[in-house]
Amino acid sequence: MTPLLEVTNLSIGFANPEPITAVDDVSFRIDRSEVIALVGESGCGKTLTGLAIPGLLPSEARTSAGSRVVLDGNDLVGMPEAARRRIRGARIAMVFQDPQASLNPVMRVGDQVIEAIRAHGPVPRAEARTRAAALLEEVGIADAAARLDAWPHELSGGMRQRVMIAIALAGEPDLLIADEPTTALDVTIQAQILELLDRLRRARGLAVLLITHDLGIVASRADRVLVMYAGRIIESAPTAELFRVPRHPYTRGLLAAVPRVDAPESRLEAIAGSVPQPGRWPPGCRFHPRCPVAIARCGTEAPSMEPAEGPHHTACWVATGAGS
Amino acid sequence: MTVPLLEVRDLVKHYRAHGTVIRAVDGVSLDIAAGETLGLVGESGSGKSTVGRTVLRLEPLTSGSVRFDGNDLGSLSSAALRATRRRMQLVFQDPGGALNPRRRVGDAIAEGMRIHRTVAPGAIRDRVIALLEEVGLAASDADKRPHQFSGGQRQRIGIARALAVEPALLVCDEPVSALDVSVRAQVLNLLLELRERRALAYLFIAHDLAVVQQVAHRVAVMYLGTIVETGQARTVIGAPRHPYTRALVSAIPHPDPARASERIVLAGEQPSPAKPPPGCPFEPRCFHPAKDARCRHERPALEGLGERRVACHHERVD
Amino acid sequence: MMASARAGLGCAAAIAALALLGPPLAGDPLAQPDPLGSSLLAPSGAHWFGTDQFSRDVFARLAHGARTSLAIAAIAMAVAGVLGIAFGLLAGSGRGLVAATMSRVVDLALALPRVVVLLVLVAAIGALPPAGLGAVLGLTGWPAIARLVRGEALALQHAGYVTAARALGATPGRVLVREILPGTLPPALIALTLGVADVLLLEAGLSFLGIGVRPPTPTWGSMILEARPHLGQAPWLLLAPGIALVIATAAATLLGDALRHRIAGDRA
Structure with a gap:
């Protein structure tokens, strides 16, 4: 498949x-x-x-x-x-970390969901509103029909994230x-x-x-x-x-x-040391400077993903036994 | 019984905003003995950080008392208060913002020694280097500026600055939650080492019960400005009594996916501290089978035996 | 370095060279060697920028005027900077009635149009030496700096490192001087650099109106005033101080902008 x-x-x-x-x-x-x-x-x-x-x-x-x-x-x-x-x-839909920044602060919550529904096809406004209420209900917002008229700032962080998920679901x-x-x-x-x-x-x-x-x-x-x-x-x-x-x-x-x-x-x-940021990655296996079991090969050659057991894969010379 | 290092009684902190009163802290009492760590756990809006800031008198309190070493901080003159501050220090959540970007690291660490004149000017440099080494940094780091360090290293610098004035109590406000997971353990281990070596007491404020149980001897769980459960860390986390504590404990990540499904998912959200429920603050979200009308009207007191206490009409400690 | 920063430095170097090297080269700006015969001469090898109606050398007046105008600007900026930073810092860091009153004073001072205040002040005081004019320009310029510094100081009150200093037991004064003041200096410096352009133009304007620095002391503004009746015959009288003014203003503006970019970059 x-x-x-x-x-x-x-x-x-x-x-x-x-x-x-x-x-x-x-x-x-x-x-x-x-x-x-x-x-x-x-x-x-x-x-x-x-x-x-x-x-x-x-x-x-x-x-x-x-x-x-x-x-x-x-x-x-x-x-x-x-x-x-x-x-x-x-x-493909996305949901981000900060639901505060992802919602338009000057637009009612319902209008933002309705807009997302209508962006994916011609739906009459009344029908879009009904579907928006259904979506809010599906993501666990109580009293969904009334909440359509709420402003983003009236909702808590958790509620906003639910609205973001409802918007993400709008396009099925x-x-x-x-x-x-x-x-x-x-x-x-x-x-x-x-x-x-x-x-x-x-x-x-x-x-x-x-x-x-x-x-x-x-x-x-x-x-x-x-x-x-x-x-x-x-x-x-x-x-x-x-x-x-x-x-x-x-x-x-x-x-x-x-x-x-x-x-x-x-x-x-x-784990010793700190997380290396892009541009400062070490050669070989990028974890080797912090690795407690690193061998010489780790410092020079980057390991690729190899099967460890069944569906379990890892990129490590030592773990896959390729180090010797 | 000996006098505890820190003794907080009925601490209340209300803010006024736009005509409403926000009851951030609504009657909190706690003790910390020398060398002891109390974990203060709660979600955002529970008032846990406000407790830390009012204990340090960084903000005035509305009512109640804070005694440090037997002295009521409220009765001290501002000069005496500044002198007392030497013995109680703060470790921040955001190690970047807590350091002045324009000052060299060594200068920041030396500041407390200069303020309190605890070290002769000629000896300051050596003390700074000793402190840097104590927190796992190098002598050469003294001349660098904060932006040259990673988050974990900045937190070490913040800890060195706090230690420079030889405190007896550190208020650690979410000291590892802004750090990368692989770095958190380093900082937690450092705090444990320092506690042992210097016999420090910690008020360890965090939202993460798993982190708290790693360092705390005792915990106090806060919800909506009040403590709902307190006791030995092992007992509270091992056998939580208050429904809210039970939900928090069940949310601790568990490496075994089968056990993780026992998670209690609470309904609803923490009410606004501007409009707390009239009875038990947790009543609107409570799933306790015995929940009744009394929970809605009467606030339960924090009661129990010795240090093990629960604020719930339907849970008793015996 | 950005192109605009380079252009700004170039302009500033040109004006600095004029002010530093010009006067010894050019001789006496007040000398009237031949008021009848050699007035309003066109630029030549002997008089680089020509002569004025009293046969004075325009280059000499321009170079000496540069010193006067720049000295006035420097004094104005020093006065505005010291007053503005001190007032803004206290208004932004203090608590209670005093800070609130100081804030209102700043707002009130900003609400008054600067040119009108200047006209009233200068008219009331009467004839002013250049240093006095600089001081008066500074006295009308500080509220803008104060407001800026107050805003920065208010924001810094909530910086983690300010809380840290308080937790260490630092006195309010020490927190102010060692933690908050350094953070407010970069934006204040930018505003002061940009403000030089305003002061140069204001000085020129007041002198043009005849109420700034009194003749025969040359400033760029007074030179423009004196050029007016002779515009038709001797346009160089206007062009020389006019172009110098444009270059100096551009230098201040470009450098201020470059400074702002540099500091914004540092913060990011």
Whole structure:
């Protein structure tokens, strides 16, 4: 079966002020109604990867020649912008971290949802309003018909994020890219939004690319996890598998660095050093200066993604036994 | 019983904005002994950061008292208060904004020593270098400016600046939540080491219960300006009694996806501190099976045995 | 470096050269060697920019006028800078009635049209030496600086490092001088540099109206005033100070802009 979305050899760079690579040869696939988590820290390239899929990269960013983003057999990278615009919203929708900045402050919430509905086809205004109320109800906004007339500032952060999700659903997309959708929200509200995404996946068969820095969010909600570090995917595995036997030393370090309720210890295992930013990536494996198990080869030669066991892949000379 | 290092009684902080009163902190009492860490947990709007700022007298309080080392801070003259501030310091959430971009790192760390004249001018440089090394930075970093450092390193600088005046209490306001995950553990470990070496007490304010249980001896859970549950960290997190604490505990990321599905998803959102519910502040979102009319009308007191206390009409500590 | 910054530096260098090197080269700006025979001479090898109606050398007057005009601008900016920064800092950092009153004073001072105030002041005081004129121009220029500094100081009150200094036990005065003041200086410096252009034009305007620096001391404004009756025969009388004024104004504006870009870049 062909996947819904297949990203191959995606590389993204910037020319100014000096040429730097921000995303380096990233490949992955998403099936229908699958939730994939793309996990990484600041500057790892996860957000750019998400923006590149619907073609929303900032104008200074350059996608390199071999990059492919194939949705249902059609390559979006080579597609004319007009055709790509028809795909945005209708096939691929996005939700961002800051629902405050994503809603127009001088437009009523309902009008913004109605506008999104009518952007995807001629719908009479009255019917669009009914559908907007239904969408708000679907994303868990109580008293939806009345809330259509609310202004964005009258809603809490969690409510705004629900409205953003309703707007994303307006075009009946197959894939929702959610970039840190809960990072700006409180813990108890985070749980609500994650549950909502899970419900939409089951009810609508929606595929979700969940971009986050928080492995904890991933644990309960994703089918598969992709771990990014310094522009590359360094580990890919079914979620349970990843948490059971993390293969890459970075993933192991991340998991050890997260405090756990079941094993409270006075000291956490920390990863030494700090996250390298684009343009300052070391040669070889980019994690090797911080890696506790690095060998000589790691400093000179970059490992590629190799199967570790079954569907579990990782890019590490030591973990895949290619170091000797 | 010995006098606690910090003793907060019935702390109330109300703000006035556009004709309404915002009850940010509505009667909070807590103690911290020397060398002890109290974790203050809550969501944004719970008033936890306001507690930290009023304890340090960075903001005046509306009523209540804060005693430090037995002295009521409210009765001190402003000069005496400044002298007391030497012994209670603040570590910020945003390590970038907490450092003056125009000043060299060594200069920022030396500031407290110059203010309180605790170190002879000729010896300041050596102290700065010793502090930098104590927090895991290099002597040569003293002459750099804040923008040359990563977030984790800036937080180390902020900690060194606070330590420069030899405090007994550090108020840490979300000290790791702005940092990359792989760097958080480094800073938490540093705080643990310093506590041990210097016998520091921490008021550790955070929204993340998992982080708090890593460092805190005791925790206090805040909701809408009041403490709803408090006790030994191990007990509160291991066997939470208040429904809100139970929801928070269930939201702690769990590496086992099967167990993570036991998460309690609360309905609704924290009410505005300008319009708190008349009874129990948590009543509108509460899922307790025994919830009744009393919860709607009467605010439950924080009651229990010793340090283990719960504010709920239907949960008792025994 | 940006092209506009380079142009600004070029203009400033030209004016500085005129003010520094011009007077020794040009001789006495007040000498009237031959009021009847050699008045209103066109530019030549002997008189680079010609002569005026009293046979005085225009280049000598322009060069000495540059010194006077620039000195007036420097004094005005010093007065406006010191008053504006001090007032703005206190208004933006203090609490209660005093700060509120100071803020109202700034707003009130800004509401008065500067030219009208200047006219009233100068008319009331009467004849002024150049330094006095500079001081008066500064006295009418500080409210703009004060408002700017007040805004910056208010914003900085909430900076983390200001809270940190208070938590360390720093006195309010120490916080003001060591943490807040340095942050307000860059924008104040930009405004003062841009303000030089205003002051040069105002000085020229007052002198043109005959109520600025009194003759025969040359300033660019008074030279333009004196050129007026002879425009038809001797346009160089107007062109020389006019072009100098344009170059000096451009220098201040371009440098102020370049400074703003530089500082904005630093902050990003």
